Amino acid sequence: MKGVLLVNLGSPDSTEVKDVKKYLDEFLMDERVIDVPWLLRAFIVRGIILRTRPKNSAEAYKRIWWEEGSPLIVLSERLQEKVQELVSVPVALAMRYGNPSLESGLKELRQKGVTEVLLVPLYPQFAMATTETILVLAEKLRKKHFPEMSFTTMPAFYNHPDYVRVLSASVQEELQNREWDHLLFSYHGVPERHIKKSDITKSHCKIDGSCCNNPSPAHRFCYRHQCYETTKQVASYLGLKEGTYSTSFQSRLGKDPWLQPYTDQTVAGFAEKGTKKMAIVTPAFVSDCLETLEEIGMEAKEDFLEKGGEEFYVIPCLNDREDWVKVLARWMDEWADQ
Incomplete structure (x- = not known):
């Protein structure tokens, strides 16, 4: 059975400094975000950046936080729900950093009987720190927890x-x-x-x-x-x-x-x-x-x-625009029908 996993960047669970610090640690300690040896990365992130940045970032998040939560998470959920209404295969949502995690998204699909997964990184352009890090983590999780699954990746769609x-x-x-x-x-x-x-x-x-x-x-x-x-x-x-x-x-x-x-x-x-x-x-x-x-x-x-x-x-991002939802749904249907 086929299914789709939409993957976005992620967000802290709240605007509390501790949650922002946890999120930034996961994000900045990714070797494809700060691509230096682990010890140097840990010194830069945990020894310097995380001493001051979480407080400033928390204030920034407070300026844009919605009553329902993180705008990125809320908008991604709306997109997933609208796309799901238009396609016949299960569609789950995950974040590369924070919650819902990639592992939880794959578990959700497995519970629905999915064994063939279309990974959809929600980035139009390919980059080490965005698309590549999603694919690397997804494969690591597949080998460890989901060996019965196979992955297909939607290519960068910057010029589609x-x-x-x-x-x-x-x-x-x-x-x-x-x-x-x-x-x-x-x-x-x-x-x-x-x-x-x-x-x-x-x-x-x-x-x-x-x-x-x-x-x-x-x-x-x-x-x-x-x-x-x-x-x-x-x-x-x-x-x-x-x-x-x-x-x-x-x-x-x-x-x-x-x-x-x-x-x-x-x-x-x-x-x-x-x-x-x-x-x-x-x-x-x-x-x-x-x-x-x-x-x-x-x-x-x-x-x-x-x-x-x-x-x-x-100009707002595409978010959950109807024409964008229809495009995503059509791409998914084309894959599911193969």
Whole structure:
């Protein structure tokens, strides 16, 4: 019997500092998030970051927390429920970090008789710290607890025509009755070394502004290329003029070089140069979360307005939009019918 496991990033169980600290420890101690030897990672995370960051992060979570709980969890649950109504196979939900765990999601499917699982990482673009870490943990759990199961993974859908169409529609709907000067596509940032580590050719990715435009097998796992390609295809779909849109990367950590340009500097720069009305979309996320609601919707907006901007439109993630739900359901049905 076939079944589907939707997997998103995750969230603390509450805004209490202890819960945020527990979540951050699981997240940041992942070797595909901070990819250094374990002892050094433990020193950085547990010896430095977790001494101060949980309190600050807890305050940030409090700013965006809903009465029902974490926005990311609530929105993911709504998505799962709506998709389940449209497909005949069981659909479970899991988070890579926090609850509901990957193990609990697989247990739920096993209890329903599922032996063939379609893993659906809810990330349009492939990255070490997102899709890859889900697949690695899922396989580890399969070998240990679910040997009777087999997994199929939905590939990155950053350039799938259905995804491009739905994402474009969400942008168009938000901006059609508004005046705007510039549209920024802001993606979650990753260290530059992650791009080179994911290069299956071991030679193509140079992050020099040109390699992402030159066809290569490396693009299958190149987060940077996939982000720029998403921007390119949405801009083409919407007929956006050159100069009216751009791409940036947010949420960097530490002093190592991360993908640039940085979103915070980009937003501030546009305001300082006279841009008055800015719109921003976050296509690395399908569900609104701390990075979209607080980092973009609050911090970036406040910075833009303080530096002279007048209007800052944040376009919601796809969340549980009906057209997105239908697309996901169709992809699942196509797999289930194979």
